[in-house]
Amino acid sequence: MTDQPVPASELYTDEFAANPYPSFARLRADAPVCPVSSPRFDQYLITRYDDARAALVDPRLSKDLYGPEQYYLKIFGPNSEALNRNMLNADPPEHTRLRRMISQAFAPRRIEALRPRVAQIVDDLLDKIVPRGESDLMRDFAIPLPMIVISELLGIPPADHDRVLDWTQVIRTSGSSRRSPQEERAAVQEAQLRLHHYLAGLVAAKREQPADDIVSALIDACDQEGKLSEAELVTTTFLLLFAGHQTTADFLGNAVVALLTHPDQLDLLRDRPELLPSAVEELLRFDGPLPVASPRIATEDLEYQGRRIPAGSLVGVVINAANHDPGHFVDPDRLDLRRVRGPHLGFGYGVHYCLGVSLARMEARIGIGALLRRLPGLRLGVPVDELRRLPAASPFRGLLELPVTFTA
Ligand code: HEM
Structure with missing residues (x-):
């Protein structure tokens, strides 16, 4: 087992971005608790299922x-408080208070009522795609679907969806452009500033004119019961x-x-x-979005x-490694x-277990089901190893x- 940190150059390679699972397997077998220096920050990675679950x-x-x-300085940098000081970055009892304010809105019964919408x-998204015979499914489907759903829930007006999406995409795709790291950081900071300004304005507008949406409900709780500060309204909305x-x-x-790369499973699901x-659940275990x-x-x-693991260290629980642990699956x-x-750890575990799990499952089931029904002959437009991915780190x-x- 290594005592030396694995250098970023060894782990965060292009091969890793395309397929991190062989590296995760090596870590799980040889160094299941291992210091890794990453371009973002250094942390201990935990890769075995039982350890991951215990750590969470x-x-x-x-x-x-x-x-x-x-610690936020290492992870998000200065001035991050205005967006990131939210329940995900808090412990009980702060976490409990913040999560309780919002958990009702994501209860399975409430989410079920959103099914028709x-x-x-x-x-509507597929109506635009179907006649064309080709698509960039990230741009045309995977990104807009959850974006529209959460924007409507929060009460973000449709006219603002595009610019809000532009700012969140700068944050999501950070590190993937040809810009220098400094330019990249500046672009992310700029997007965060604009997003903060926008969300603070949204809260102000909803206070003037409340509607049937989550931001208005949070404002109500904040004003009536003083359970949430003004700053927390914005950080919760951002999260x-x-x-x-x-x-x-x-x-x-x-x-x-x-x-698309497992045609037997695709046929099975179509049938x-x-x-x-x-x-x-299996697709989430197999290749989840939050490694x-x-x-x-x-x-x-x-x-x-x-x-x-010395006191003060940052620790990363590698969900996608745990979800491929042969000791468990x-x-x-x-x-x-x-x-x-199962169960897999794709939605986390413990008090920070994904708050939006019911919504995520509903969107995925409806979305994937409709894609398979309405896009016959669906296949990748480029070889799988030429797909452009988010950077390894x-x-x-x-x-x-x-x-x-x-087939159109
Ligand atoms: C497939 C889609 C999704 C996946 C894989 C996912 C995964 C996760 C994971 C792993 C965590 C725990 C993170 C940690 O412990 O560090 C988490 C937390 C969270 N998720 Fe999700 N999520 C998804 C969709 C959603 C949706 C649709 C919402 C809706 C608002 C949402 C809201 C949240 C919130 C608010 C937290 C923080 C909970 C807390 O700190 O108590 N997620 N999610």
């Missing part, structure tokens, strides 16, 4: 980035907006690629659409797999839509473009 509920691993130690958005669309978008893209719920859970901080010296690198043994696993063709 370990109270000695804090998520409070905005405490006195100011989600189906309508899917159909819902960002978490609510970019993971789902990347997941839809990854899922389509997995199906048996009732498998969609288990298929979505590493957001960083945790060791509040004391810890030991995992006999290896010391039989033949883990095989896509098997009928797989029943991105916190997200997803595609920049997904060119496909089908």
